[in-house]
Amino acid sequence: MAGVLVGGAFLSQLIDVVLDRLMSADAINFVVGKKLSSDLVEKLRTALKDAGALVDDAELKQLDNHDVKEWLNCLRDALYTADDLLDRICTKAATQKVTLLGRIFNSEDRQMVNEIERVVRRIEDLEKRKGKLGLEKISTASFSWKTPSTSLVRGNVYGREDDEKALIKMLNDNNEHHLSVISIVGIGGVGKTTLAQWLYNNAELMVGFDRKAWVCISENFDIVETTKNIVKEISTNTQDLDSFNSIQDALKKELSEKKFFVVLDDVWSNDHHQWKDFLAPFQYGVKGSTILLTTRKEDVGSIVQTNYHRHYLNPLSEDYCWSLSVFLSCT
Structure with missing residues (x-):
């Protein structure tokens, strides 16, 4: 019986979730202290990015290397x-009462700090094993791994019927x-682009669109180059x-009455x-004209246009990702 494969997309989503939690700097400062939290946050962020850049390569190599598969599990x-630690910190910060004397750093806080330090070391140690396992970083410049996208469909959209x-x-x-x-809003790797590709290439839904x-x-949003x-x-x-x-005049002519x-x-x-x-030429289309955005930032769409619809794309469940990995490996 084939073993369960650890999905790289799932791990990338999980890393993004943890990185998003690190944005709650006030909560971390409150629980573990400003100076200490600043160092811990930076160490954890660096460790996550370094290990995360190995995930795509590890996902491919786990198929015939048990040690790599175990690395992904770890x-x-x-x-x-x-x-879990960051969730506990945020919960404590939201419920903790502050006295006139301020907040006392207690044994429970010290334990949390120790646990965070341990998990940082665990992730750092995993990253250091890359040479022994033959893992290579897909990207060192940024954590996004985002290559320029294409409208061409790369495959079916699984688990996204709702x-x-x-x-x-929304389109209707x-x-x-x-x-x-x-706007389709969600964390990196959750499937925003894939869903947009599905919509863009759905011949039935695109009936009536002239352009x-x-x-x-x-x-880097360069409005001249984008236009x-x-x-x-x-x-x-x-x-x-x-x-x-x-350039804007040319776009206006192409979109007018379309x-x-x-x-x-x-x-x-x-x-x-x-x-x-940027939007000036887009005001000349006819009813039903639509701009679809994919973004990680939920406030982008409301800034772009008054008549705005936001759709949050949540990560697929871990069980579903594992089942899908097994299914795809057998097809």
């Missing part, structure tokens, strides 16, 4: 421990508005695009002024 257990129905409803509800924005475009944004890429997607005439004004569906994948910017300038 990393998963360490991540669960870290997540999410698909929710997006279809947009038919009374000239421009609507839908379609897919552009990957990522962390130019959209024009290239929907027009064969890309001559004389030598200024932002000419119903369009534009996907902006992996959006990070919440700069209101940038978005205001």
Whole structure:
């Protein structure tokens, strides 16, 4: 009987969850003290990024290397421990009363600090084993591992039937508005891009749209380059695009009196002024025109457009991920 494979996508999601918890700096400061928490948070963040960059390679090599599979299991257990510790810290910070004398650092707090230090060492030790196991880092520049996306479907969408129905409803509800924005919000690796690909390539749902475009944004939101890429997607005439004004004018002409569906994948910017300038050509479409965003930041869509619908994409359950890994390994 085939053993259960540890899914790299699941571990990436779990790492993102722990990293998100580390953003609760006030809670950590309150429980373990500012100076100590600053050092611990930085050490844990670094350890998570270093070990996390090995996950994709380990996922492939676990198929014929038992030691790598065991490495992934150990990393998963360490991540669960870290997540549980940070959850306890946040809960304590939310419920702890502060006296006039302030808050006394007690034995329970010291124990939490010791536990965090131990889990940091566990993750650091796992990262140090990369040479012995032959593991290579997929990315050292950032934790995202995000490569420029494509609209082409890479496979079926498993376990997302309810999410698909929710997006279809949002798309249909947009038919009374000239421009609507839908954002798929979720942590890294949860499947936002895959779901957007499914929608973009669903011929039945795309009936009636005159123009379609897919552009990957990522962390550097260059509105000139992004606008130019959209024009290239929907027009064969890309001559004389030598200024932002000419690029926007070309896009306006292509979208005027048309119903369009534009996907902006992996959006990070919440700069209101940038978005205001960027969206100017999109105001000339007909009812039902839609911009679909995928983003980790829930406030992006509301800044982009008034008629806005947000859909949170939650991680699949661990049991489902394991079952899916076994299923795919047998097909």
